[in-house]
Amino acid sequence: MRISQANADDVADLARLLWLDTHDEEPAPRSVDAFAVELAKWWAAHQDSHLAFVARLLRPEIVGMAWVALVPRVPRPGATSRLSADIQSVFVKPNQRGHGIGSALVEAASKHATHLGAFRVTVHSGRKAVPVYERLGFESSRQILQRPPA
Template identity: 25%
Template structure:
């Protein structure tokens, strides 16, 4: 097998990234029934999202790759905070859509991605990384140095 490479996404990765997001959704929500039309609509929307996101200053997608195959990824949204008097304001990162293909799990790929993201965020002097893990993801994040923080609140619209 090829060497595992960690890198940021390029536009030629869009097809695999869209496929992986679809697979992740179906894996986590097996009760979903997706019609062909819904799948086409999703594919169009995801391609548009990724075309805008990749290379922008607001999103970074880190991925793990063996040869030509993307085996894991993490999406990061850069969030700029409102400045506050008397202190330097640093942006923070919202981490989402963390996924490793099932056949590559248990090999430390997710932890390697988490380490690369942490090092990269520290080098760019971000304030913190925030993630809302699914129930099964909490152990992974705790193992990788994350800790629970105050419960966020939301207003469903």
Template identity: 35%
Template sequence: MEHIEVRPAHPDEWGQVGGLRWDSLVEFAGEPDDPREEFAARFASWAAAHGDHECFVAVRGAEVIGMTWLAVIPRVPSARRFERASGDVQCAYVVPGDRDGGVGGRLLDAILARAATLELERVTVHSSPRAIPFYRRHGFTADDDRLLHAVISR
């Protein structure tokens, strides 16, 4: 088995990452609006312009086989800590042939390590029901009494 490296994405990988994002939509939610190549190019431009989102990738050779994103969200200052931020895990995806071998866990561990480096107060995730046990194994808990959300649009 070839070595899989987990690390921050390089700018020259944004197109591959965009392709994975397109693949995830096709796999889980239906038909995309744009062809894969067009979306991947648009996505690469978006990623380059959004430094508040950090991408970590799993790479085998030159192929990106998994990704996950950490969106860093500034928070209102408090009297205890003026500079505050939280994180949100977004767009976690591993290609089907490389699932269940620890790649997703390594990606999530990298995101959580980065969150600790940034001294984020918390990291949230909007999970599919299937992935809840995965996130729980990595330290996520649910607090149904305090975590509320309103869906504005889809």
């Protein structure tokens, strides 16, 4: 397995993975190809704040992804370049699960965010994935609160 940072050439594969991950939950565009066009436009506009990491096996096909959103924080005296990061859209193809690919992707995205200076790396997880994130060192925090939708 090889983990690397995705680039514009990977958009079609990333779109397919996002499509697979959410096609049962959300209204989808006409086709995965139409979504790939939308994703390419979105990523071009957000490439400074959203990085994707991908997993490949021996073939060039991408079998998993993890995104990290980088959020600049308000400067403070003595800390003028503050940054937070949020792991998003982690997905591994179902036939490749259970081999540590998702964990390796989360580790790569988290380490990169920390290397860039992120003070904190967070993740909003579904219940089934919580134990995985806990094994990777993520902890619940009473200081991070969320406001439910109205």
